[in-house]
Amino acid sequence: MIIGVDGARDRPGVVVAGAAMGGLRAAEQLRAAGWTGPVTVVGDERHMPYNRPPLSKEVLAGEVSHAAVAFRTRASVADVTWRLGTAVAAADLTERRVTLADGSTLPYAGLVVATGIRPRRLNCPGPRGGRHVVRTLDDAQALRGELRAGRRLVVIGAGFIGCEVAATARGLGMEVTIVAPESEPMLRPLGERLGAALRRRHEARGVTFRLGRTIDRFLGGADGAGNGHGDDDRATGVVLDDASTVPADVVVEAVGSVPNTEWLAGNGLDLSDGVVCDALLRVEGRPDVVAVGDIARFPNPRYDAVARRVEHWSVPTDSAKRAARTLAAQLTGGAVDETPFAPLPTFWSDQYAERLQSFGAPGLGAADIRLLEGELDADCVVGYHHADGRLVGIVALGGGAAVAAARYRGALAAHA
Amino acid sequence: MRIIVDMDRCQDHGQCVFAAPEVFQINPAGRLEYTAEPDDELREAVEEAADVCPLQAITIED
Numbered sequence: 001m002i003i004g005v006d007g008a009r010d011r012p013g014v015v016v017a018g019a020a021m022g023g024l025r026a027a028e029q030l031r032a033a034g035w036t037g038p039v040t041v042v043g044d045e046r047h048m049p050y051n052r053p054p055l056s057k058e059v060l061a062g063e064v065s066h067a068a069v070a071f072r073t074r075a076s077v078a079d080v081t082w083r084l085g086t087a088v089a090a091a092d093l094t095e096r097r098v099t100l101a102d103g104s105t106l107p108y109a110g111l112v113v114a115t116g117i118r119p120r121r122l123n124c125p126g127p128r129g130g131r132h133v134v135r136t137l138d139d140a141q142a143l144r145g146e147l148r149a150g151r152r153l154v155v156i157g158a159g160f161i162g163c164e165v166a167a168t169a170r171g172l173g174m175e176v177t178i179v180a181p182e183s184e185p186m187l188r189p190l191g192e193r194l195g196a197a198l199r200r201r202h203e204a205r206g207v208t209f210r211l212g213r214t215i216d217r218f219l220g221g222a223d224g225a226g227n228g229h230g231d232d233d234r235a236t237g238v239v240l241d242d243a244s245t246v247p248a249d250v251v252v253e254a255v256g257s258v259p260n261t262e263w264l265a266g267n268g269l270d271l272s273d274g275v276v277c278d279a280l281l282r283v284e285g286r287p288d289v290v291a292v293g294d295i296a297r298f299p300n301p302r303y304d305a306v307a308r309r310v311e312h313w314s315v316p317t318d319s320a321k322r323a324a325r326t327l328a329a330q331l332t333g334g335a336v337d338e339t340p341f342a343p344l345p346t347f348w349s350d351q352y353a354e355r356l357q358s359f360g361a362p363g364l365g366a367a368d369i370r371l372l373e374g375e376l377d378a379d380c381v382v383g384y385h386h387a388d389g390r391l392v393g394i395v396a397l398g399g400g401a402a403v404a405a406a407r408y409r410g411a412l413a414a415h416a
Numbered sequence: 417m418r419i420i421v422d423m424d425r426c427q428d429h430g431q432c433v434f435a436a437p438e439v440f441q442i443n444p445a446g447r448l449e450y451t452a453e454p455d456d457e458l459r460e461a462v463e464e465a466a467d468v469c470p471l472q473a474i475t476i477e478d
């Protein structure tokens with residue numbers, strides 16, 4: 001599907017690979033940065049960019065259409081060409097050309113890498129049916145049809161998406177079990193004590209945890225276990241590494257992500273975990289290629305020199321703004337602003353009626369975790385400190401989390 | 417410029433307040449308050465506030 005003018009361009013413009021939040025924000029920010037040339041956004045999903053956070057929350061709980069989650073787009077991108085339902089299959093960064101899955105090629109003057117991530121899948125033996133992931137609107141709508149009161153849901157993975165899906169499913173009256181190898185939910189960002197407090201909140205609402213456990217295989221199919229769905233290729237449960245089983249009517253796999261970098265292969269880039277960017281979001285120093293959003297692995301001088309991917313909702317917008325300025329200056333011969341990109345990460349999660357709000361990088365402050373306000377089992381604010389004693393992140397949990405967290409934002413934003 | 421915040425959607429994240437404090441405030445009760453017809457000079461800040469609203473609850477009319 002092509003929306004807008006296509007093909008007959010007299011000069012190559014900017015090609016944006018990936019038509020989700022990062023791709024949209026990149027197009028808008030290119031215009032804001034003064035780029036008036038052509039912009040073509042290519043995306044493999046058939047939808048115009050939409051907001052993903054509701055997918056594990058409202059969209060699973062009720063009838064939600066694309067229109068209700070679609071991003072508003074700035075008027076400045078009215079002349080952008082959208083090629084939706086078409087993947088970018090390959091790129092030649094030397095020839096400055098991308099090849100699409102339909103065989104067509106697009107030359108570019110500048111390229112924005114915004115293809116994000118996809119859910120990692122478990123490759124344990126057993127049936128494939130009845131197993132879901134939650135990344136796209138299509139994923140969420142497919143899962144929603146399976147979530148009904150009284151049915152048993154097994155969520156594999158105790159990260160924020162697993163926890164949110166579990167909370168939403170409990171709200172719908174399902175029996176929910178979370179299986180994960182870690183000792184507590186959301187362990188990496190929260191640490192043991194707050195992770196345990198989050199677990200207790202879920203347990204108080206009836207969720208069962210099987211922690212410290214991995215999946216050996218899925219039950220069903222060839223096991224011959226009748227599942228009442230009249231479908232032999234459907235998982236009817238999981239077998240854990242201690243040989244115990246958990247029966248399931250529906251399984252959700254929320255076990256991490258794989259960056260969508262395959263189309264960049266053959267260009268000599270380090271694609272071991274997303275695309276490596278410099279402090280101005282240029283891909284390995286290439287002046288005409290920038291990356292934004294979940295796929296971008298960038299250093300944050302606020303913390304250290306290590307390049308990391310950050311899968312937070314705030315990153316596509318922040319990185320697009322910086323990357324677009326870098327690229328527009330390069331393409332128009334303007335002066336490139338050399339100030340390094342140093343965003344203040346912000347993250348939230350909604351589980352039941354509770355908000356988890358984080359600012360900074362709590363995952364980098366595991367050396368010293370302290371309760372700053374309240375009580376872990378009620379409303380609380382927890383501070384995460386670097387080995388040098390510096391506060392690098394906070395997490396607030398509970399009804400007033402957004403307001404409580406906001407009080408620390410200034411302090412966290414201060415040292416860059 | 418006219419701003420409309422869909423208060424049924426707004427969940428008081430306060431992200432808009434960081435982006436455009438001149439226009440958006442969280443009141444002592446923890447609820448959002450805002451100036452519906454801010455000065456045009458604040459357009460960029462208001463656009464940014466609309467971008468960073470997790471619920472995409474902010475619309476701008478010219």
Ligand SMILES: Cc1cc2nc3c(=O)[nH]c(=O)nc-3n(C[C@H](O)[C@H](O)[C@H](O)COP(=O)(O)OP(=O)(O)OC[C@H]3O[C@@H](n4cnc5c(N)ncnc54)[C@H](O)[C@@H]3O)c2cc1C
Nearest residue numbers: 018020021022044052053087088115116117293294312313
């Ligand atoms: C269910 C869910 C809930 C979330 N909730 C929260 C939350 O509460 N708080 C929070 O802070 N963050 C949350 N996030 C994270 C946040 O939504 C992401 O960080 C953000 O969506 C990343 O945007 P992106 O544009 O970088 O990547 P993506 O959204 O992954 O976009 C990449 C796009 O590129 C497309 N694509 C991939 N390969 C190709 C190709 N070869 N050619 C063309 N197109 C391609 C993909 O299909 C996709 O449309 C959530 C994410 C999910 C999935």
Ligand code: SF4
Nearest residue numbers: 426427429430432469
């Ligand atoms: S950012 Fe959005 S949800 Fe948050 S207070 Fe502002 S309008 Fe409401």
